[in-house]
Amino acid sequence: MASLFAQEVPEIYDGIIEIKAIARDSGSRAKMAVYTADPNIDPVGSCVGMRGSRVQVVVNELQGEKVDIINWTNNPATFVVNALAPAEVSRVVIDEDNHRIDVVVAEDQLSLAIGRRGQNVRLASQLTGWKIDIITENDDVSRRAQENESRTALFTEALDIDEMFAQLLIAEGFASIEELAFIDVDEFLRIEGIDEDTANELQLRARNYLDSLEERHKQKCVDLGVADDMHGIGLTSSMLVKVAEKSIKTRDELGDLAGDELQEIVGAGVLDIDTANAVIMKAREHWFNQE
DSSP states (O other): OHHHHHHHOHHHHTTSEEEEEEEEETTTEEEEEEEESOTTOOHHHHHHOGGGHHHHHHHHHTTTOEEEEEEOOSOHHHHHHHHTTTSOOSEEEEETTTTEEEEEEOGGGHHHHHOGGGHHHHHHHHHHSSEEEEEEHHHHHHHHHHHHHHHHHHHHHHHTOOHHHHHHHHHTTOOOHHHHHHSOHHHHHTSTTOOHHHHHHHHHHHHHHHHHHHHHHHHHHHHHTOOGGGTTSSOOHHHHHHHHTTTOOSHHHHHTSOHHHHHHHHOTTTSOHHHHHHHHHHHHHHHHHHO
């Protein structure tokens, strides 16, 4: 496909327009992302040609395969929105830890965004390199309400504060106890109604809660029979509990896993794939030492 466009579009052949990515369901549909550094050139229009003349030649060569041409950008949110065309996107939420983007669309755009048999979203994901989850606006509202409710309950219990105070912290952007425990105290002081004494007390309660949680996880590791040398390998006590609950309690058993398997057990949002691979290699170290 890239070669065909290079033949039909002089700007591509000359290197003025660059084909950044292509995703295809051969014989059915394709998406191609193009870019130019020249502000005077429309890369998509150049590839389409007058009245679609250029792209039509390529379509004919590919025996009718439909081709969507979109603008490439290094902004992942914008790139994903472009890639999901012709569907209209209401908003996106980026989860960089999991390399995932949640795309929110109106009810009447859902089927268009997904495409027949999931083709549109699948090609968009291949083109951009991001995992794309599409949800409706109603589902998004429900999900955020549930997240808010569970976070409120956590803050209320962990910090021994009332529900209104917990919701105030959530509204200010705090998402976890870890944030509250280790963020600069000045961040608290920017919230109306919180003085330095209150900020220090909040941090103390947050850290005490985390210490207590860590002790409970350590004790559970003992109860589950986790080997002593599993500590200090790069997994927290809470991660070790999850691993042990899958009957993985020694370095040998951990070393038999692949990085993505470990990531799935402890949670992709908790452990990125590079760290998971590093932990696996650490668990295997004694194999190579023995050899």
